[in-house]
Amino acid sequence: MPEKVVIIGSGPAGWSAAIYAARANLSPLLIEGTARTDVQMIPLGQLAYTTEVENYPGFPFGNIRAFVESAVDQDRHYNLPPIPNHPKEKRKRNSMADISPHYAVQGIELMELMKQQAINFETRIVSDDAVDIDVSRNVKKVMLKNGDPVETHTIIIATGARANWLGLDSEEMYKNKGVSACAVCDGALPVFYGKPLAVVGGGDSAVEEATYLANLKGANKIYMIVRRDEFRASKIMADRALNHPKIEVLWNSTVDEVVGNEETDLVSGLKIKNSKDGSVSDLEVGGMFVAIGHTPNTDFLSGKLEMNEAGYIQWTKPFRTNTSAVGVYAAGDVADDYYRQAITSAGTGCMAALDVERYLADEGIE
Numbered sequence: 001m002p003e004k005v006v007i008i009g010s011g012p013a014g015w016s017a018a019i020y021a022a023r024a025n026l027s028p029l030l031i032e033g034t035a036r037t038d039v040q041m042i043p044l045g046q047l048a049y050t051t052e053v054e055n056y057p058g059f060p061f062g063n064i065r066a067f068v069e070s071a072v073d074q075d076r077h078y079n080l081p082p083i084p085n086h087p088k089e090k091r092k093r094n095s096m097a098d099i100s101p102h103y104a105v106q107g108i109e110l111m112e113l114m115k116q117q118a119i120n121f122e123t124r125i126v127s128d129d130a131v132d133i134d135v136s137r138n139v140k141k142v143m144l145k146n147g148d149p150v151e152t153h154t155i156i157i158a159t160g161a162r163a164n165w166l167g168l169d170s171e172e173m174y175k176n177k178g179v180s181a182c183a184v185c186d187g188a189l190p191v192f193y194g195k196p197l198a199v200v201g202g203g204d205s206a207v208e209e210a211t212y213l214a215n216l217k218g219a220n221k222i223y224m225i226v227r228r229d230e231f232r233a234s235k236i237m238a239d240r241a242l243n244h245p246k247i248e249v250l251w252n253s254t255v256d257e258v259v260g261n262e263e264t265d266l267v268s269g270l271k272i273k274n275s276k277d278g279s280v281s282d283l284e285v286g287g288m289f290v291a292i293g294h295t296p297n298t299d300f301l302s303g304k305l306e307m308n309e310a311g312y313i314q315w316t317k318p319f320r321t322n323t324s325a326v327g328v329y330a331a332g333d334v335a336d337d338y339y340r341q342a343i344t345s346a347g348t349g350c351m352a353a354l355d356v357e358r359y360l361a362d363e364g365i366e
């Protein structure tokens with residue numbers, strides 16, 4: 001018997017789709033992926049790479065660890081991160097946090113909770129990667145890396161995207177310690193408050209990130225590090241950066257090294273290389289936001305579904321998660337190069353499960 005729905009991907013989109021599908025008695029099978037260092041991917045999605053998540057509704061500051069431990073199956077507690085030891089001034093922001101050892105929900109905790117919620121409704125999980133799909137017939141196939149095919153009436157693709165990084169060792173060393181790839185996610189964290197910051201990149205999204213940071217309460221100076229002597233961004237976006245009093249553009253510049261403060265173990269500056277004369281100078285900043293694009297995880301779908309030129313799956317109907325193949329739906333960052341947030345991914349995951357439910361009902365598949 002084919003599955004009713006196979007969900008590929010284990011980020012917020014995948015688990016939300018699973019929760020909705022499971023509660024609609026569709027008995028979903030979720031392929032969660034494996035740890036792949038070649039492409040910086042791990043099960044539980046991009047949030048598994050981050051520390052505090054302050055903007056996911058329902059998780060204000062507080063002693064969240066006690067709740068997480070009570071909710072998540074004991075055999076996965078090993079996956080929970082150590083409780084962060086926050087400096088006192090960070091806790092002043094909320095009196096609840098003063099009595100709590102915990103500041104905000106950690107990315108892995110949030111994802112383990114989503115996974116648990118899906119398991120509680122009997123989602124079945126396969127710990128493998130999907131390497132191919134066949135959508136040429138009514139009953140579709142998902143091929144696993146272990147060679148097994150899974151037959152299914154519908155598929156939800158929720159394989160996400162990954163941020164592109166500069167590839168410096170020092171950048172890797174200071175991720176979550178002042179290096180980020182998402183201003184909307186991390187810009188308001190106390191670690192960046194009132195400090196000069198750098199945004200690397202010259203495209204539209206780099207300008208978006210820079211202006212977002214420049215407009216935050218407590219924003220200091222925002223340096224844009226641009227490789228060429230002009231923006232790749234559209235004129236209207238470029239003007240937005242050039243006319244912003246808090247943004248300064250460093251043209252013909254690349255980051256040679258991220259420098260940290262030994263005492264705080266946080267970013268304290270960058271070594272900037274001038275591509276014209278090769279000179280290297282110091283730039284004092286408290287954070288670096290890399291905004292040089294994302295890569296959607298769609299390699300294994302090549303030629304099977306309509307995608308845009310950057311490889312994101314195209315939704316084919318407004319306000320629906322349909323793709324170009326009947327019975328195949330897409331949710332989360334894999335189809336969204338614009339919002340790229342956990343909450344929007346979870347939202348489209350829910351939509352995809354509802355779209356599947358209605359498709360199966362219309363087809364008379366029980």
Ligand SMILES: Cc1cc2nc3c(=O)[nH]c(=O)nc-3n(C[C@H](O)[C@H](O)[C@H](O)COP(=O)(O)OP(=O)(O)OC[C@H]3O[C@@H](n4cnc5c(N)ncnc54)[C@H](O)[C@@H]3O)c2cc1C
Nearest residue numbers: 009011012013033045046130159160185332333340341342
């Ligand atoms: C460092 C960092 C911090 C962030 N902080 C925030 C924040 O504070 N708030 C916020 O809202 N957003 C934040 N984001 C963005 C947020 O993480 C993403 O928008 C969200 O995770 C996207 O969810 P998703 O389910 O679409 O995909 P992802 O989270 O990308 O998950 C996709 C999953 O699919 C798996 N997968 C991929 N290919 C396959 C395959 N072939 N077979 C099986 N599995 C596969 C991957 O291993 C991965 O686990 C952050 C992102 C990063 C990188």
